[in-house]
Amino acid sequence: MCIDRHSPALTRRDSQHGLSLVEIMVGVLIAMIGVVIIFQMLATSEERKRSASSGSDTQVSGIVGITALERDVREAGYGYSSAAFDNAATPVMGCTVNAYDTARPTPAYTFRLTPVQIVQGASGASDTVIVLRGNGSTFPAAHVFTESTDTTKKTRGRAGLSPRDYALIARTSPTLQCFLVEITEVNNDYGTCSTCVDAVTIQHKQGNYSYVTYLPNNATQIDTRTARYNNPTPPVSFTNGFIFNLGNGARRNIWTVNNNRLQVTNDLLYLDIDGTAGNDPVEITEGVINLQAEYGIDANNNGQIETGEWTTTDPVTPAAWANVLAVRLAILMRSGQYERTQVTTAVPTWSGNATSPLVVTNLDGTASSTTPANAVDDWRNYRYRVYETVIPLRNILWGSNIRP
Numbered sequence: 001m002c003i004d005r006h007s008p009a010l011t012r013r014d015s016q017h018g019l020s021l022v023e024i025m026v027g028v029l030i031a032m033i034g035v036v037i038i039f040q041m042l043a044t045s046e047e048r049k050r051s052a053s054s055g056s057d058t059q060v061s062g063i064v065g066i067t068a069l070e071r072d073v074r075e076a077g078y079g080y081s082s083a084a085f086d087n088a089a090t091p092v093m094g095c096t097v098n099a100y101d102t103a104r105p106t107p108a109y110t111f112r113l114t115p116v117q118i119v120q121g122a123s124g125a126s127d128t129v130i131v132l133r134g135n136g137s138t139f140p141a142a143h144v145f146t147e148s149t150d151t152t153k154k155t156r157g158r159a160g161l162s163p164r165d166y167a168l169i170a171r172t173s174p175t176l177q178c179f180l181v182e183i184t185e186v187n188n189d190y191g192t193c194s195t196c197v198d199a200v201t202i203q204h205k206q207g208n209y210s211y212v213t214y215l216p217n218n219a220t221q222i223d224t225r226t227a228r229y230n231n232p233t234p235p236v237s238f239t240n241g242f243i244f245n246l247g248n249g250a251r252r253n254i255w256t257v258n259n260n261r262l263q264v265t266n267d268l269l270y271l272d273i274d275g276t277a278g279n280d281p282v283e284i285t286e287g288v289i290n291l292q293a294e295y296g297i298d299a300n301n302n303g304q305i306e307t308g309e310w311t312t313t314d315p316v317t318p319a320a321w322a323n324v325l326a327v328r329l330a331i332l333m334r335s336g337q338y339e340r341t342q343v344t345t346a347v348p349t350w351s352g353n354a355t356s357p358l359v360v361t362n363l364d365g366t367a368s369s370t371t372p373a374n375a376v377d378d379w380r381n382y383r384y385r386v387y388e389t390v391i392p393l394r395n396i397l398w399g400s401n402i403r404p
Contacts, residue, residue, distance in 0.1 A: 058287050058385060062333040065262045065285040066387040072131045072253055072264075073327055073391045077115030079134025080168055080244035081399020082142050084321040091318035092170040092242065098179035100231035104270045105277065108231060111252060111267065113168070113178055115396055116327050118293045120312055124359035126257035126291040129329070130267075133253075133395075134246030136160065143243040145169075150234045151205045153243060158186055158202050161243070163211035166229065166250040166268070167204065171241030179236065182229035184209035202243070206230050255291070256281070262288040262331065289334045292356040296326035296390070312355050324396055330388035332358050334379075342380040350388050358386070 019027075077084075083093040095113050111132075119128040138160030147154035153169065161167065163183055170178040185203035206227055213223045252267040263281035270279050294312055296305035297320065305325055315321050330350040347360050347368060360368045364377040372378055 058333045058335045058383070061285040061287045062331065062385055062387045065288055065331055065333075066329070066389055068264075068284050069129065069255055069262070069329060069331070070389050070391050072133070072255070073116060073129070073329070074394065075133040076131045076327075076393055077133065077395035077399060079136050079246040079250065080113065080142075081115070081395040083113065083170070083242075083244060084318050084396055084399055092172060092176060092178060093318040093321040094316060095170060095176045095178040097168065098177075098231070098235045099268075100180070100229055101268075101270050102228050108235075113170075114315070114321065115393060116295075116324075117314070118295065118312065118327075120356070124290075124357055126289075127293050127356070129255040129291065129293050129327075131251070131253045131255070133251055134166065134244075135249040135251075136165065136245045136247035138245065143245070144240075145238075145243055146240050148238040148240065150237060151230075152201050152203050153238070154198070154201045155243060156200065158200055161186055161202055161245055162248070163209060164225070164248040166246035166248065167202070168244040168246060169238060169241060170244065171238055177236050177238075179231070179234065180229060182227050184227050184230070204230050206232050257288050257291045257331075260289055260334070261286045262291070287333050287336065288331050289360065290330075290332035290358050292330045292332075292350065292352060292358060294328045294352045294356060295324055296328060298323045298325050310352060310355065321396065324393060326390050326392045328352055328388070328390050330358070330386055332360070333385045333387065334360075335383040337382070338376055339381050339383070342378070343383055344380050348384045348386050350386050352388075360384070 080093075083091075093113060096110050097113050099109055099111060100107050101109070111130075113132070114130075115132055117130040117132075119130065121127050143155045143158065143161070145153040145155045155161075161183055163185060165183045167181050167183050168178060169181055170176075181204035183202055184205050187199070204227070208224055208226050210222050210224050213221050215221060250268055254265045254267055256263050256265075258281070262284045264284055265279050265281045267279065272278060273280055294310045295315060297309050297311060297315060298305055299309050300306075301323065310328060315324050328351065330352065332348055332350075348358055350358055360379050362368065362370065362372045362377045362379050364372050364374070366372055366377075368379055375381060
């Protein structure tokens with residue numbers, strides 16, 4: 001039997017040897033294009049994800065910063081708001097307060113008696129906002145004292161005054177003078193205060209003193225501490241005047257922007273734990289590159305702040321402080337995410353731009369009008385957001401009508 005080795009079936013089978021080189025190269029090319037597209041999509045997706053995440057972080061940081069600052073300013077003036085009463089009764093707002101703190105490198109120092117003080121930054125740099133507030137538990141009307149020594153004050157009534165409280169001592173005649181003391185005694189149960197038996201005299205002595213601490217279940221205990229804020233050599237002797245009770249947790253908070261961080265320092269509680277020979281700041285939030293503030297002064301006494309009544313000029317007289325109704329604040333936030341394209345083309349603005357504009361610099365410190373050599377330093381390649389608010393000074397509004 002003869003078998004045909006060249007039958008059509010065998011010829012077709014033998015001709016199917018596999019893919020040609022051209023077919024393989026086309027397949028590889030298609031696969032490479034697919035891989036490139038996939039990686040490009042992943043890179044774009046990751047970039048957008050980073051932008052969104054960074055934007056969200058910036059938004060949270062901005063809200064935290066403006067909320068903390070606003071909450072502090074709302075409490076400004078508590079404890080001494082009646083110092084703005086403008087009828088020659090207690091016109092001491094704005095006076096220079098002589099203070100003393102044994103923990104400071106230079107114990108004796110001064111500050112200005114104002115609920116809010118705005119220190120303008122040079123050439124549009126961030127402002128410094130200083131907030132002074134007490135935390136007393138009683139209504140913040142002034143106590144009147146009629147007799148005085150360097151360590152005692154005889155009042156018409158010492159209700160609400162307690163040991164450890166900060167007390168602002170002020171007088172208007174013959175000259176306007178103020179100083180800060182720490183109350184050490186309001187009765188004669190725990191010391192040798194011979195002048196305290198009249199039940200109206202307070203004491204602000206140096207050295208150790210005792211006070212009552214109230215515990216749960218109506219229990220009490222006697223604690224002892226050393227007076228920290230009483231100057232052994234008072235800068236001025238008083239015969240009569242006013243006492244403003246600031247409570248035992250008064251604060252003079254100094255708000256600044258440093259290295260793109262919003263920080264606050266309590267000037268009344270000097271604390272140098274890090275050994276930098278300076279009062280330790282507390283970091284509130286990051287990403288802040290500019291802080292601006294203005295006073296709202298009702299100059300025409302119509303009960304509202306009009307467009308032309310926002311100013312960066314400090315109120316000087318007690319009468320002027322009685323008309324300070326609000327403070328306007330703005331913080332400029334910058335995202336930490338670098339964008340390959342210029343996503344910001346104009347410097348952000350805020351409501352107070354006419355008198356205190358927002359200033360942006362490149363990340364290397366050069367002016368925004370220049371183009372840095374390194375694109376990463378270009379401010380235009382980052383996203384920005386402005387947070388601003390108007391804060392009524394409620395304690396000044398109330399206190400300007402309080403008579404001692």
